[in-house]
Amino acid sequence: MKIAICGLIKSENIGEQFIARSLEYLIETEAKKRNPDIDIEFVEVDLLGRNDEVIEAIDPLEKRLLNYYDYKESGLFMERANLKLKRMWAASDNQLYKNLIARSRHSIWKHGANFRKRMRSFFNMRLEGVDFIVVDGAGLLEYSYNEYHWALMLISEYAEKHGLNVVYNAIGRAGAFNEKDFGTKTLKRALQSDAVKYVSARDSVETVQICAGDKHKVKLLADAAFWMKETYDMKPAPENNKIGIGLIRGNSLTGYGVNFNGKAWTTLFAGIATELEKRGYEYEFFTNGLPGDVKLGEKVLKRMGLPPEKLVKRPLVDTELYDTINGYKALVTCRMHSSIAAFTMKIPAVILSWNDKVDKLMDIIGYPDRAIPLSDFEPVHIVDMMEKAINEGVSDEKLNAIKAKSLESVDDYIDLILEVGSAK
Numbered sequence: 239m240k241i242a243i244c245g246l247i248k249s250e251n252i253g254e255q256f257i258a259r260s261l262e263y264l265i266e267t268e269a270k271k272r273n274p275d276i277d278i279e280f281v282e283v284d285l286l287g288r289n290d291e292v293i294e295a296i297d298p299l300e301k302r303l304l305n306y307y308d309y310k311e312s313g314l315f316m317e318r319a320n321l322k323l324k325r326m327w328a329a330s331d332n333q334l335y336k337n338l339i340a341r342s343r344h345s346i347w348k349h350g351a352n353f354r355k356r357m358r359s360f361f362n363m364r365l366e367g368v369d370f371i372v373v374d375g376a377g378l379l380e381y382s383y384n385e386y387h388w389a390l391m392l393i394s395e396y397a398e399k400h401g402l403n404v405v406y407n408a409i410g411r412a413g414a415f416n417e418k419d420f421g422t423k424t425l426k427r428a429l430q431s432d433a434v435k436y437v438s439a440r441d442s443v444e445t446v447q448i449c450a451g452d453k454h455k456v457k458l459l460a461d462a463a464f465w466m467k468e469t470y471d472m473k474p475a476p477e478n479n480k481i482g483i484g485l486i487r488g489n490s491l492t493g494y495g496v497n498f499n500g501k502a503w504t505t506l507f508a509g510i511a512t513e514l515e516k517r518g519y520e521y522e523f524f525t526n527g528l529p530g531d532v533k534l535g536e537k538v539l540k541r542m543g544l545p546p547e548k549l550v551k552r553p554l555v556d557t558e559l560y561d562t563i564n565g566y567k568a569l570v571t572c573r574m575h576s577s578i579a580a581f582t583m584k585i586p587a588v589i590l591s592w593n594d595k596v597d598k599l600m601d602i603i604g605y606p607d608r609a610i611p612l613s614d615f616e617p618v619h620i621v622d623m624m625e626k627a628i629n630e631g632v633s634d635e636k637l638n639a640i641k642a643k644s645l646e647s648v649d650d651y652i653d654l655i656l657e658v659g660s661a662k
Contacts, residue, residue, distance in 0.1 A: 239659040241265065242281045242365055244393060245374035248288035248305070252527040253463075253575025254376060255556040258282060261374050261407060261462035263469040264648045269655060276659050281368055285378070285389040287360035294529050302352070307360045313351030320346045320353075328382070333418055340420035347388055357389060361396050369658050371397055371404045375440055375461055377412025377595055379449055381421025384412070390428035397433035403658065404434045405651045406450075408459050408644070410595055411442035425449045435654055438647040441598035457650075460602065460643035463575055467582040470557065474583060475565045480520040481624070482563060483510060484571025485538070487530030491592050491612075498592075498612065500534060506590075507538045509617035510570055517621065524550040524562050526573045568628050570620060574599060581637065586627035590615065602643075604636040 243262060246254040262280045269276050287307045295301040299317060302309050320343055327339040347353040365371070371393060381387040397404045406429065416422065429437060430451040439446035443458040450456050466472070485507065488500020507523070514521045523538060525531035535549040553559040563569065563579045569587035571577050574596055580587040581603065591597050591609040600609035608627055610620055 239277070239369040239655075239662055240279045240281055240367055241655065242283050242368040242371045243374050244283045244285055244371060245378075246285055246376055247282045248284040248286070248290070248292050250292060250294070250528045251573065251575075252553050252556050252559045253573055253579075256463040256466055256560070256575050256579060257375050257461060259556060260465045260469045261372065261648070264462055264465055264645060265372070265652070265655065268645075268648050268652045269659075272652065272656055273659070276656070278659075281364065283361070283364045285386055285393075287357050287389075296529060296533075306352070306356070307363075308356050310351045310356075313353075316346055316350035317352055320350065333416075337418075337420045344420065344424075354388070354392070357392055358396075361392055365393075365396055365400075368402070369662065370655055371402055373404065373406045373409065375406075375408040375410070375463075377410045377441075377593075379409060379411040379415065379425055379442070379445060380413045381419065381425065382414040385421075387421050387424040387428065391424050394428045394431035394433055398431060402433060403654055404431070405436040405654065406434065406438065407651075408438050408440035408461050408647050409446060410440045410598075411445045412593065412595055415442075415445050417448060422449070426451065429454075436651040438650065441595050441602070457646070458602070458643075459647040460640050461578060461599075462644055462648070463578045464582060464637075464641050464644045466560065466579055470560055472560060472564055472583065478520070478565070478567055479518075480522065480566055481514055482566035482569045482571070482576075483507060483514075483521055483523045484569060484573055484576045485523055485525050485531045485535045486572035486590075486592065487528060488534045488537075489530070490572070496592070496612065498615075500537070503534055504537045504541055506615055506617065507534075508541050510620055511538070511542065513617040513621045517625075519567075522548050522550055524559075524576075525552060526559060526576055527553045531573075568624055570624055581632060581640075584632040584637065586624070586630070586632060588620065588623045588627055590620070603640055604633070 243258050245258050247258055266278050288305050289307055293304040295304050323339050323343050327336055330336050378386045426449050429449045437450040437454045438457050438459045440461045447456040488503050491498040511521055523535045532552050550562055560579055564583055569580045572590045577587040577589045588608045589596055591611050597609045600606050
């Protein structure tokens with residue numbers, strides 16, 4: 239049988255691939271425990287309709303033209319209008335005005351050449367012949383910045399039309415959420431579809447429950463990526479004294495309305511590296527693959543007068559990133575799935591918390607003090623907390639507990655998959 243794994247599969251943030259591949263591992267492993275003869279083929283479907291080959295580009299419109307399926311230059315006028323309205327929406331505090339803008343943008347989405355029509359065509363192509371649809375997690379309840387709500391609605395519409403079941407595996411919230419926002423209606427339409435048979439949350443369970451409605455009892459479970467060690471069959475690297483400093487793009491916080499820009503990030507990362515050096519640690523900078531993260535790393539190197547070798551080459555596939563992380567004594571990082579990768583290999587990590595999803599994750603894991611809030615972005619404190627994490631290590635009990643939560647989500651719906659498989 240064919241199972242579609244729908245998520246941010248072609249994101250330049252390689253951490254998103256950790257989710258998809260780990261979920262595929264769990265589904266196949268659990269299905270074969272119950273039916274050893276089952277033959278599963280996974281079809282990976284990118285929620286933004288990106289092509290299989292991703293070409294690097296910084297400019298957002300150029301990136302779409304190069305990488306998005308059937309993206310038309312003739313639609314760029316509407317695209318620019320849509321982006322302008324998006325900025326106006328973000329700048330306003332008036333709910334009525336925001337919803338008026340959102341309705342206008344929804345109209346553009348319905349009629350613009352590069353929006354609904356393009357995405358429907360992409361999903362028709364990628365989902366043709368699949369027997370079951372799994373939405374793979376991540377912070378997909380999002381309409382304010384990355385805007386996944388439209389894609390989720392189209393997936394539900396496709397499933398309804400073709401009589402398919404959809405499950406949401408450990409999803410979370412990213413960015414703004416207000417039940418009065420127009421975008422929330424689209425999320426509710428997607429998750430409350432008759433095609434949706436199961437929904438679990440990895441964070442923000444109240445928000446996920448609002449979107450899922452009364453039909454589902456949403457559990458707070460865990461990201462499939464906590465099974466990365468088994469998925470990639472990775473062995474612990476030899477002990478060393480090298481710290482990995484995981485970078486993030488300069489506008490990562492300003493995009494969410496927080497006044498902390500690229501210059502501030504550059505100063506902070508340079509300060510962390512200097513403090514590590516004072517304490518006798520080796521260090522290097524790495525990224526999860528986003529070109530904007532690499533660009534910031536180059537600025538840090540220039541600020542510190544360091545050679546290019548101090549920044550790990552941008553990873554292009556998931557195994558490259560996991561290999562890099564596996565080679566560190568500890569991490570100071572900004573990307574959530576680099577910290578999860580470290581956790582699965584029992585490598586202590588502290589994460590600079592630029593979004594409340596990070597706080598929620600570390601609280602669920604059982605290490606809330608390893609999420610460092612913006613108010614504590616100070617190099618000495620950050621390195622102090624990293625050393626505290628090294629001394630404490632990673633508890634087998636906590637690791638096994640979070641893996642059990644991750645597995646529970648798959649176990650909750652694996653019988654639905656088997657029923658469809660047995661009917662073929």
